[in-house]
Amino acid sequence: MIDVMKMLKARMYMKRNEPFLSSWHAYVGYELELFKAFERPVSTFDVADAFQLDEALLEQWVHVGVSIGHLKDAGRNRYKTWNTWKLPKPKGQNSSGVLLKEMMELHIPTLLNYPEMMRTKKRRHFEEEKHAPTVAETSRMLEVLALPKIAKRMKEQKSRLVLDIGCGEAGYIQKLAERFPHAHFKGLEISPVVAEKARQLTKGLNNVDIDNADLWEYKPDRLYDMVMMNNVIHYIDLEERQGLFTELAGWLQDGGVLSVITPIAGSGDSPPFVNAFNSFFSAFDNLYRLPSRDELTVWGEKAGMTMLGIQTVIKEGSWYVVQYRK
Numbered sequence: 509m510i511d512v513m514k515m516l517k518a519r520m521y522m523k524r525n526e527p528f529l530s531s532w533h534a535y536v537g538y539e540l541e542l543f544k545a546f547e548r549p550v551s552t553f554d555v556a557d558a559f560q561l562d563e564a565l566l567e568q569w570v571h572v573g574v575s576i577g578h579l580k581d582a583g584r585n586r587y588k589t590w591n592t593w594k595l596p597k598p599k600g601q602n603s604s605g606v607l608l609k610e611m612m613e614l615h616i617p618t619l620l621n622y623p624e625m626m627r628t629k630k631r632r633h634f635e636e637e638k639h640a641p642t643v644a645e646t647s648r649m650l651e652v653l654a655l656p657k658i659a660k661r662m663k664e665q666k667s668r669l670v671l672d673i674g675c676g677e678a679g680y681i682q683k684l685a686e687r688f689p690h691a692h693f694k695g696l697e698i699s700p701v702v703a704e705k706a707r708q709l710t711k712g713l714n715n716v717d718i719d720n721a722d723l724w725e726y727k728p729d730r731l732y733d734m735v736m737m738n739n740v741i742h743y744i745d746l747e748e749r750q751g752l753f754t755e756l757a758g759w760l761q762d763g764g765v766l767s768v769i770t771p772i773a774g775s776g777d778s779p780p781f782v783n784a785f786n787s788f789f790s791a792f793d794n795l796y797r798l799p800s801r802d803e804l805t806v807w808g809e810k811a812g813m814t815m816l817g818i819q820t821v822i823k824e825g826s827w828y829v830v831q832y833r834k
């Protein structure tokens with residue numbers, strides 16, 4: 509009986525892990541540009557030869573692909589990419605593959621290191637310079653959902669001067685600057701590589717300037733109508749969050765708005781995705797857990813601001829836009 513239970517449980521763990529195969533397969537295909545290589549029916553021999561890859565491993569990858577519907581057997585030992593709508597676009601084409609890359613190269617290895625970290629009581633160190641470009645690119649995926657909420661607030665407020673803290677590639681700034689040509693936008697970004705990319709992406713806009721600067725060293729020479737801080741709270745030490753909110757309130761005009769995007773965690777009903785995210789951030793000595801709803805309320809209140817609302821961006825990821833008025 510006990511052996512039967514053991515087998516059934518093992519089977520359950522394996523079955524539950526099956527979806528991992530799709531993400532793994534898509535990641536390898538994206539990383540090595542294999543979906544493009546198999547665009548037309550071609551043999552594994554030809555692809556291995558053209559890309560200088562290990563043919564036996566490529567064959568395994570192809571077999572998995574056929575079994576999960578990413579590839580199709582095209583006869584005569586040739587295979588073809590199938591169900592392209594499910595697959596990431598090739599690199600450099602605004603592809604969702606960057607998220608697979610972040611997940612497979614950063615999130616999953618970190619989570620697998622939990623036993624070691626718990627035993628040794630040592631956290632990892634998040635290598636900002638190495639990961640900043642990927643992280644800045646993946647967080648842009650939320651823009652499409654969050655932008656309308658920020659634009660609506662800007663319109664209502666008639667905001668003219670806007671600051672974006674930790675602006676990443678300046679995706680929010682770029683789209684808002686096109687939509688509000690009479691407003692001026694400043695982005696602060698600590699990573700030189702990411703700040704340079706932000707400059708490139710906004711170079712046609714004369715109402716934008718990007719500073720390669722640390723928010724902790726920034727001293728504004730004017731007051732802003734809106735300060736945005738999107739997907740940055742997890743970079744801020746827990747002890748410093750209240751102080752930062754108070755500081756940011758001081759950078760706003762009376763009536764100005766602080767607009768923050770963050771996943772919210774900490775309640776019993778937090779969805780699994782946000783818990784996984786929180787476990788990831790907590791694994792580093794220089795990244796920190798996500799805020800709770802209560803904390804976000806208290807930080808705003810103590811900084812002398814009124815919370816305007818918490819709007820959902822992605823429910824499953826527990827991502828929200830939280831806005832306050834000074």
Ligand SMILES: C[S@@+](CC[C@H](N)C(=O)[O-])C[C@H]1O[C@@H](n2cnc3c(N)ncnc32)[C@H](O)[C@@H]1O
Binds near residue numbers: 640
């Ligand atoms: C997750 S990305 C978010 C980018 C963008 N705001 C978005 O939501 O798409 C966070 C960005 O904040 C930047 N950052 C982190 N700490 C910072 C600091 N102290 N000062 C300025 N930028 C910072 C990181 O380099 C990174 O590009």
